[in-house]
Amino acid sequence: MINTIIFDIGNVLTGFEWKAFFQKFGYSEEILDRISKATVESGTWAEYDRGALSDEEIMNAFIANDPGIERELRESLENIQGMLIRYDYAIPWIKELKGKGYRVLVLSNFASRAASDCKDALDFLEYVDGGILSYKEKFIKPQPEIYELLIDRYQLNPTECVFLDDTLANLTAAEKFGIHTVHFQNKKQAEMELSKLGVK
Structure with a gap:
């Protein structure tokens, strides 16, 4: 029983309203795709969930996945309020x-x-x-x-x-x-x- x-x-x-959250920053589809690959689609995301790294360490790890979008990653991930519903x-x-x-x-x-x-x-x-x-x-x-x-x-x-x-x-x-x-x-x-x- x-x-x-x-x-x-x-x-x-x-x-998990991923694209809806990031679209509020006005990013192009290409940037949205790159953010996704650098974060949720990367092996680094497991370390984010695990909590083994500090916020700054995980941010640096995401940036290392795609240094070309450092500004977008920092802008969007420093406050993820509203990502979840x-x-x-x-x-x-x-x-x-x-x-x-x-x-x-x-x-x-x-x-x-x-x-x-x-x-x-x-x-x-x-x-x-x-x-x-x-x-x-x-x-x-x-x-x-x-x-x-x-x-x-x-x-x-x-x-x-x-x-x-x-x-x-x-x-x-x-x-x-x-x-x-x-x-x-x-x-x-x-x-x-x-x-x-x-x-x-």
């Missing part, structure tokens, strides 16, 4: 699940700068029962250590948990611990998948 619902944050409870359903869904007796946790690769600058989008965190954000622990999904940490910290029985994430590699890693998983595409689809596991 499922008693714990574990949510990823990005693309599950929040949306919280989905309207996030808080009501969490409250509904908790009202039915489920424990609700989060497990997310999340950078300290994003946590600092996007507080408005993360207001649902006060409603959950806990969880792990990668930058606080220095592990990122799909590293097994982050799942082990969650299980140990919250004394979870993996077979009584279900994890919702939009990334298959993260789900595959969770399944190795016996955790049920739902590949999140949208709330309606996720609720249908949860109902098959007995979550009402």
Whole structure:
């Protein structure tokens, strides 16, 4: 019987409005593409999520990926307020699940700068029962250590948990611990998948 619902944050409870955020700076499509390749599409992004580097170190690492857009990278990433949007359903869904007796946790690769600058989008965190954000622990999904940490910290029985994430590699890693998983595409689809596991 499922008693714990574990949510990823990005693309599950929040949306990552990458291009919409950067377009407000008036960048061309070429610059937008270069910013994306220097940051989210680079291996450096994992270090951003992991929190192993300071803000200045990670900025310098992004710039090293494409020195020709240093000005644009600094301008846009020194304050990423507004990059994330919280989905309207996030808080009501969490409250509904908790009202039915489920424990609700989060497990997310999340950078300290994003946590600092996007507080408005993360207001649902006060409603959950806990969880792990990668930058606080220095592990990122799909590293097994982050799942082990969650299980140990919250004394979870993996077979009584279900994890919702939009990334298959993260789900595959969770399944190795016996955790049920739902590949999140949208709330309606996720609720249908949860109902098959007995979550009402």
